[in-house]
Amino acid sequence: MDEKIKSIIDWIGTGSVNIFGLPFSGKDTLGVQLAEAINGKFLSSGLILRAYNTQDKELYGEMSRGMLVPSNRFYEIILPYFAREDLADFPLILSSVGRWRGEEFEVIEAAESSRHPIRAVILLNLSEAEARRRWEASKVLADRGERTDDKSLEVIEQRINEFRKKTMPVIETYQEKGLLVPVSAHGTREEVFNNAVTKLAEFARRAGTKPEHEVRLEEEV
Numbered sequence: 001m002d003e004k005i006k007s008i009i010d011w012i013g014t015g016s017v018n019i020f021g022l023p024f025s026g027k028d029t030l031g032v033q034l035a036e037a038i039n040g041k042f043l044s045s046g047l048i049l050r051a052y053n054t055q056d057k058e059l060y061g062e063m064s065r066g067m068l069v070p071s072n073r074f075y076e077i078i079l080p081y082f083a084r085e086d087l088a089d090f091p092l093i094l095s096s097v098g099r100w101r102g103e104e105f106e107v108i109e110a111a112e113s114s115r116h117p118i119r120a121v122i123l124l125n126l127s128e129a130e131a132r133r134r135w136e137a138s139k140v141l142a143d144r145g146e147r148t149d150d151k152s153l154e155v156i157e158q159r160i161n162e163f164r165k166k167t168m169p170v171i172e173t174y175q176e177k178g179l180l181v182p183v184s185a186h187g188t189r190e191e192v193f194n195n196a197v198t199k200l201a202e203f204a205r206r207a208g209t210k211p212e213h214e215v216r217l218e219e220e221v
Helices: 003-010 027-037 047-053 057-064 073-079 079-083 103-113 128-141 153-174 189-207 212-220
Strands: 014-020 043-044 091-097 118-125 180-184
Touching: 003 189, 014 027, 014 057, 014 153, 027 043, 027 047, 027 091, 027 189, 027 212, 043 047, 047 073, 047 091, 073 103, 079 103, 103 118, 103 153, 118 153, 118 189, 128 153, 153 180, 180 189
Parallel strands: 014 091, 014 118, 043 091, 118 180
Antiparallel strands: none
C-alpha cells in the first residue's frame, strides 16, 4: 500500500482529485482518508456550504429541502478556495465540488489557474436502494449530527433526484475527458479506501507520473 500511496503522491503533484457519489456513499470519509494519506488538504463543498448557510436563510432553505445551491452562489462561495495561499503547495482532495451541470467547467478552470489541476475524478458507486438503507441506519445510529439535509426520507429522495438529474451529467463530462475512476462504495471504510488507492495508483500509472502543469513549467524554463 505504501508504494501505491507514493506513486499517487508523485503523480498528483499539487493537483486535485474530485470525489462524487450518491448521498451516504462516503465521499467525505474517503476524502479525509486520502488527504491524510498523501499529505494533502481536504475540501468539501457540502461542509463549506453547511457552515455558510447558518448566515444565509435562503441558502439554508435550499439545502434543507435537499436542493443543490444555485450555481452563482456556488461560484461565489466555493471557487475562491482554490486560490487560497495556505493551500498553494498542497494537493487537494475535493468532495463533490461542482455538482450542477456546467459547474464542472468553472471548477476545471479555477483548479487549473491555481495550479491544482483536476487529475482524476472518483465516482463512488452505490445503488439508490443502498443509499436509502444507509440513511435509515443513520437515524438509528445518530452518527450524522444535526444535518438538516438528512432530516427526512423526502429530503433524501430529493437529494438522490438532484444527483440523478444534475450531477450525473457532470460525471459524464469527466468521463468524456478520461478522468473518471469508478470505485465501489460497498464494504468497510478501510476496504473502500484501499480499493480507491489501488484504482488511483493504476490510473496514475497509465496517465504518467508528472503532472501536466509541471511539464509546462519545465518547457517554459
